[in-house]
Amino acid sequence: MQCIFSGVLGVEAGEAAELPLGSGFTLAKTNEYLLSAQFPHYMTGQEIKEGAEVLHYLVYKHDDLNLQTAEYEETRDIFSSGLMALQVLKPIRTLGLAFYGQHYERVDDGCAVFRLEAIERRPPMEPGPWAWKKRFDQEMLKRLPSAIESIRRIMSGPNAELRNAFILLQLGLEHFHPLVAGLFWVMGLEAIFNSGGRKDFKERLCAHLGENTLAFPDWHSQRWNWTVGTIAFDLYVLRSKLAHGVDLRKAASDPKYPVDLLKKQTLPDSSEPIPYHGLLSEVACYLLIQVLQKEIEKEHAQHAKRSLP
Numbered sequence: 001m002q003c004i005f006s007g008v009l010g011v012e013a014g015e016a017a018e019l020p021l022g023s024g025f026t027l028a029k030t031n032e033y034l035l036s037a038q039f040p041h042y043m044t045g046q047e048i049k050e051g052a053e054v055l056h057y058l059v060y061k062h063d064d065l066n067l068q069t070a071e072y073e074e075t076r077d078i079f080s081s082g083l084m085a086l087q088v089l090k091p092i093r094t095l096g097l098a099f100y101g102q103h104y105e106r107v108d109d110g111c112a113v114f115r116l117e118a119i120e121r122r123p124p125m126e127p128g129p130w131a132w133k134k135r136f137d138q139e140m141l142k143r144l145p146s147a148i149e150s151i152r153r154i155m156s157g158p159n160a161e162l163r164n165a166f167i168l169l170q171l172g173l174e175h176f177h178p179l180v181a182g183l184f185w186v187m188g189l190e191a192i193f194n195s196g197g198r199k200d201f202k203e204r205l206c207a208h209l210g211e212n213t214l215a216f217p218d219w220h221s222q223r224w225n226w227t228v229g230t231i232a233f234d235l236y237v238l239r240s241k242l243a244h245g246v247d248l249r250k251a252a253s254d255p256k257y258p259v260d261l262l263k264k265q266t267l268p269d270s271s272e273p274i275p276y277h278g279l280l281s282e283v284a285c286y287l288l289i290q291v292l293q294k295e296i297e298k299e300h301a302q303h304a305k306r307s308l309p
Helices: 045-053 071-089 138-155 160-174 178-193 198-209 228-243 248-253 276-307
Strands: 002-008 018-022 025-029 056-062 094-105 112-121
Touching (some): 002 071, 018 138, 025 138, 045 094, 071 094, 071 138, 071 160, 138 276, 160 178, 160 276, 178 198, 178 228, 198 228, 198 276, 228 248, 228 276
Antiparallel strands (some): 002 056, 002 094, 018 025, 025 056, 094 112
């Protein structure tokens, strides 16, 4: 049996050793079986330490796939769909390392054994400060199986632009520079909207989410009262300046639409002021995941309709 897993942080999965998520996925508490995949000759000491300290791993198992065949790529893509289902519901931190190999049970005692065959290293996914304030809770976990199934169908479907939006979400979460990450996330929105210019971008974003929808999701007791309608133009201005390599300081004196991208803002329950461009970059992630959630709901409804007798 093919098995793939990677460490995830900030998930409230209860006391069960394994939480079934359907489609071959489980959320497993860290155990000796999972840690047996650690390979000191390939991993750093910090990676080994983090791998042992993380509370949960996302695990995918499949009966009929062989790592040595072309199906390996398909297996990896399926696992990536599971990871992105987590991120679309609420961004979390991941460790980056994915362990691939064979799962089997010993004949003599029936104990589960993992035989490592490959380790893939990607940059850890890092959510922004607003997402850190909220753990991935039980209500989100209930939505996860359906999200995994919908994203799997989308990623194997014909809509390249929608697939690209999920890929851009992942690339943004993996990138170390917040402004580049923000640019990826706006590109993800534009892949879905096919918008032309800031006015069209705002109209399409408001049409998808609602002009008065909170740009920073209401995940916890703190509120940030920015709405989709109030920040859409400014976000597009930031996107344009970044895409064309323009000095961000020049945005404040732009004759058409001046925006002070360097002014300081402070998140609720935080004493650290953040430049406006940093907050706009972070909010682009939350706008993208809200739009992708709508696309998942649409795909789920369409699939249910197709499945009717």
